Amino acid sequence: MRMPSPTWRPSLDRALEGNSRSHQHRFVQLATVRPDGRPAVRTLVFRGFLGDSSDMVFTTDARSAKCAEIRRSPEAEICWYFAGTREQFRLYGGVRLVDASLDEHLHEARVLHEARRDTWRALSDETRASFAWPTPGEPRDPGFAFPTTPPDAETPLDSFALIVFWAREVDHLVLDGNPQHRWKYVADSSGRWSGQEVNP
Amino acid sequence: MRMPSPTWRPSLDRALEGNSRSHQHRFVQLATVRPDGRPAVRTLVFRGFLGDSSDMVFTTDARSAKCAEIRRSPEAEICWYFAGTREQFRLYGGVRLVDASLDEHLHEARVLHEARRDTWRALSDETRASFAWPTPGEPRDPGFAFPTTPPDAETPLDSFALIVFWAREVDHLVLDGNPQHRWKYVADSSGRWSGQEVNP
Numbered sequence: 001m002r003m004p005s006p007t008w009r010p011s012l013d014r015a016l017e018g019n020s021r022s023h024q025h026r027f028v029q030l031a032t033v034r035p036d037g038r039p040a041v042r043t044l045v046f047r048g049f050l051g052d053s054s055d056m057v058f059t060t061d062a063r064s065a066k067c068a069e070i071r072r073s074p075e076a077e078i079c080w081y082f083a084g085t086r087e088q089f090r091l092y093g094g095v096r097l098v099d100a101s102l103d104e105h106l107h108e109a110r111v112l113h114e115a116r117r118d119t120w121r122a123l124s125d126e127t128r129a130s131f132a133w134p135t136p137g138e139p140r141d142p143g144f145a146f147p148t149t150p151p152d153a154e155t156p157l158d159s160f161a162l163i164v165f166w167a168r169e170v171d172h173l174v175l176d177g178n179p180q181h182r183w184k185y186v187a188d189s190s191g192r193w194s195g196q197e198v199n200p
Numbered sequence: 201m202r203m204p205s206p207t208w209r210p211s212l213d214r215a216l217e218g219n220s221r222s223h224q225h226r227f228v229q230l231a232t233v234r235p236d237g238r239p240a241v242r243t244l245v246f247r248g249f250l251g252d253s254s255d256m257v258f259t260t261d262a263r264s265a266k267c268a269e270i271r272r273s274p275e276a277e278i279c280w281y282f283a284g285t286r287e288q289f290r291l292y293g294g295v296r297l298v299d300a301s302l303d304e305h306l307h308e309a310r311v312l313h314e315a316r317r318d319t320w321r322a323l324s325d326e327t328r329a330s331f332a333w334p335t336p337g338e339p340r341d342p343g344f345a346f347p348t349t350p351p352d353a354e355t356p357l358d359s360f361a362l363i364v365f366w367a368r369e370v371d372h373l374v375l376d377g378n379p380q381h382r383w384k385y386v387a388d389s390s391g392r393w394s395g396q397e398v399n400p
Contacts, residue, residue, distance in 0.1 A: 031229075031231040033239045
């Protein structure tokens with residue numbers, strides 16, 4: 001059964017449309033918890049929604065620290081600030097990695113496997129080449145020449161992974177206006193959303 | 201004894217200077233851990249460094265969820281993306297709240313007390329008025345008129361607090377260039393910084 005679109009989705013679609021002139025409108029910050037319980041946050045590029053769902057797709061190097069964090073603690077909060085319309089979405093929810101180890105023969109996995117391949121194809125040559133580089137965050141060898149030849153556009157490298165995020169709570173703050181406006185949305189255990197206006 | 205300026209500080213000062221035409225260059229994302237261990241992140245405005253240190257000052261409503269998080273788990277990561285120069289700083293470190301309960305007669309507290317008062321003075325009337333509003337995040341009463349008369353500019357309301365953050369680890373990523381450049385800096389237990397270039 002297909003769930004209805006979440007009640008916050010039209011607001012996010014409007015923000016994406018209203019800020020589309022800025023290339024930054026697809027930059028979000030993903031917060032996770034490290035294996036030792038400490039907070040972590042970094043900027044990622046939103047790559048689109050998964051099919052006709054509201055699940056969000058990001059890319060990552062499978063060797064990065066955030067992948068270890070997500071494997072151990074598959075929950076995250078996304079902060080998405082739109083400068084043009086002065087509004088912020090905070091989205092809390094579940095997160096999973098889609099990497100080369102995914103068994104594509106499982107029914108649910110087929111969509112994810114195809115999303116990984118399609119997202120790889122859509123990357124620039126320059127970005128694809130970066131997945132053949134040495135492990136991110138390790139000391140850089142000044143004598144090493146980083147490969148710049150792009151890998152095959154049809155076959156994702158093993159270091160290429162998707163991060164798929166699905167929201168369970170959304171906090172939407174609109175800064176224009178005095179007072180400002182803020183809404184909270186929560187999904188119940190069956191995935192139905194309810195929302196209300198709260199104090200900014 | 202005054203510590204020397206951290207080795208990453210000149211890079212951050214250059215980024216602040218190089219992006220100063222955009223009013224967004226002072227927006228950062230602060231990630232914390234909620235009392236139940238889940239990640240949280242939101243956008244804050246950088247209000248400046250504390251005195252001649254590299255401690256960073258932000259403002260908050262003392263009734264907001266992030267204050268409860270900081271009181272329980274006084275560690276945070278800041279993500280600071282500069283769009284104009286395409287670079288990101290991730291700063292990990294300690295964080296404390298400076299609110300009305302601070303005993304200003306303690307020597308260390310005097311600087312913080314003055315910073316709270318000076319930061320309050322520097323806010324706009326509109327922002328000062330927002331600290332007299334009902335508790336952030338609670339359901340909004342549609343019949344309630346939010347006060348717009350600004351409170352006294354000399355006396356911070358009890359709901360006004362500073363967040364003071366001091367870094368212990370810094371990760372600086374510069375996206376221009378192929379390959380990009382990335383550096384990591386770490387402070388030892390005596391506060392001395394060391395840095396090295398790492399793989400992007």
